[in-house]
Amino acid sequence: MKMKWVNQNPFVMLRKNDGFTIIEMLFSLMILMTTSIFILQLFSIIHTQLESKDKLHPKEWEIFTMQMQQEVRGAKSQDVIENKLYLLSGDQLSFIEQYEDKLRRRVNGKGHEVILQNISKFKVEKDGNVIVLNITDKAGNTVIRRFHPFFKSETKVDE
Template identity: 35%
Template sequence: MQKIVYRKYVTLNNQEAGFTLIEMLIALSIVLIICSLILHSMIVLQRSKREGNFIHPREWEIFYAQFKREITNSQRQEISNGKLLLYQNSDVITIEKYQDKIRRRVNNQGHEVMLQKITGLEFIKNGRLIVIVVTDQNKRSFKGEVKPYVYE
């Protein structure tokens, strides 16, 4: 009868080399870098999703400055069907809501976006003032008043 002997230790041939400590550290560092990039991109996406539905205060300031310039350069102003018509020399400039944007058109041609991410636009003529009220997609309201130089 033969005895079966089990070896307690496994020996590796020279051809069967395992991972070294340096290789494991490099692999671990690559995995950590990838995980940190994924985490950072998720944070950026979440922030942009949260902040994507409202008008930034700087955007409003730029729009309002353009709006004031348009009104002060016009000779006559009219509000008709939710649109502001500005008469400058022989041109008619229309400022109106279009989808989720405020657009500017000259002689009913072109399409210049002045402000986006809006849900409401209202023009009010209050005596000599022209008041604009804009509501963004987060229901925040922005209001501005302009007094034209030339009056009707």
């Protein structure tokens, strides 16, 4: 087998005419791995963009239910007036209401804290002492959640 120098420089490798060298193989493997990483990232971005923006996000729903459970249990008084949930805790009166396609929380009639979004319909009822939330998202999925307070509501919020 005859080998020839590509260049007269001693640091340049010998080149064979019958196949790849290990350096060429590693270089092509590096290019393949780099492009596959970018393609996987591109598929991940496309997948998240294709998810429906009209649905309730599961993590958002989970956080909402935990916050509501904590607020309802901590309130001294709970009342429902005109499809709004009023919660009295200490000297603060907070209420939960639908505002456009969002569910918002306001304290003492001030503020605008969005606690849930992509809502098409919100209905709140009081079944004895239990607070029942009926929420429909923009995709048409309905979820019902019941909250049990620790304190029995003996006074009305508007008193």
